[in-house]
Amino acid sequence: MTDNGANQQDLGAEYDSVNQMEDEVRAGKNIIILKRQEWKDFKEEERAKEAERRRRQERKDDDDARDQKMQDFMQRILATQASTTSTSATTSTTSTTTPAQTTRLPQRQIKPFKGDILEWTPFWESFNAAIHSSSIAAVQKFDYLKQYLQGEAFLCVENLELNDTNYQKAIDELKQMYGKPEVLIEAHLHKLNTLQPVKDMSDISALRSLQLRLQSHINALQTLGVDKSTYAGLLGSNLIHLLPFKLQAKWTESASNKVTDIDGLIAFIIQQVEAAERLNRLREQVAKPSHPTQSKQPQATPATASQLSVGARPDPAPQNGKSFKQKTTA
Structure with missing residues (x-):
């Protein structure tokens, strides 16, 4: 009997040990599953961050390329304009050395310049042809210039004294503000x-x-x-x-x-x-408009002098159909 009790105790202890080991194995499995899930989540987050980083880099590369294209475009425009301006300046220098043949200004209308940059070129071409290129005194040209400036443009020359020196200063200031090629472009x-x-x-x-x-x-x-x-x-x-x-x-x-x-x-x-x-x-x-013809209404026959003397009334105008009184009594 003593041996049987000892065997049962050993079996119970071994059974408890096996159950404990199984619990530890299950706990280990759960830890492994949890770690695997955490690793998957970590890798997914890393992939999402990498994808976002690539998208941002691509957008940045596109923006940089677009900016570079715009800079190259403006550089080509300015280079072309510089060449055109140099040729125009040479032509202008040659033309200004030729003395004017007359001091009489032509009769022409010059539209006042109010400060719209897109209207500067036509205004200056008209003013240059009519007044600036003439042989009159610079102070007279300045007087004409002030008459043709309005609004914002007039403020540029409003406080300049009317003399020869300030005329060229006014022209330079107006060209600096409204005549820059890159601004016009x-x-x-x-x-x-x-x-x-x-x-x-x-x-x-x-x-x-x-x-x-x-x-x-x-x-x-x-x-x-x-x-x-x-x-x-x-x-x-x-x-x-x-x-x-x-x-x-x-x-x-x-x-x-x-x-x-x-x-x-x-x-x-x-x-x-x-x-x-x-x-x-x-x-x-x-589609010419058509005017409908209006039917002429018959006029009453005028009474004669003898009829008027006895109080007769002129004959009424003939009517088509029944009279109003006949229609109401019918």
Whole structure:
């Protein structure tokens, strides 16, 4: 009996030891599973961070490339402008050495300059041809200049005393503020980027205005030495979206529908506008207003002198159908 009790105690102790070992194994398995999950989460977080880092680097590279392209574009424009300005300065020096033949100013209208940078070039060309290049005294030129300046532009010369020395100072200050080539180029490019779209095909005046404004800014940029090829692609893609949907569809169906072909695109717009204008003129000629003829109402027969002397009334005008009294009694 004593041996049996001892065996049972040993078996119980061994059973408890096995259960404890199993609990430890299960706890170890749970720790392993937990560590594996933590490792997976860590790797996923690392991959997400790496992907985000690559995206940021790609965006930064794109921004840097775009900035570099813009800098290269402006450098080419300024280099071209510097060459054009040097040639113009040589021509101007040669022309100024030739004495003027007359002191009589031509009779012409010069539009006052109020400070709009896009109006400086036409103003200066008119003022230079009419007054600045003449042989009158500088003080007289300065007097004319003050008369043609208004608004912000007049403030540049308002406090300068009217004398020969200050005239050249005023010209230099105005050219410094409004005549810088890079500022003019930027202003015209901004105007091209902010042209208003035409939504309705029937709005012919808006289409014609868009075409004229487009050509005006392109011509000004060419005068400043900026070739159309430097901005043709960007301008063409923007210009397409300024047209009504029907014109966009016609352009895509045309044989030469390249967005980089600015001349072809402008020619297409001109062709469509002229066709619409001709159609409107034909419609106006066909649809003339018609005036309906009005039927003449019969007039009453005037009474004779003898009838008037006895108190007779003139005969009433003949009426068609029954009289009002007859109609009411019927």
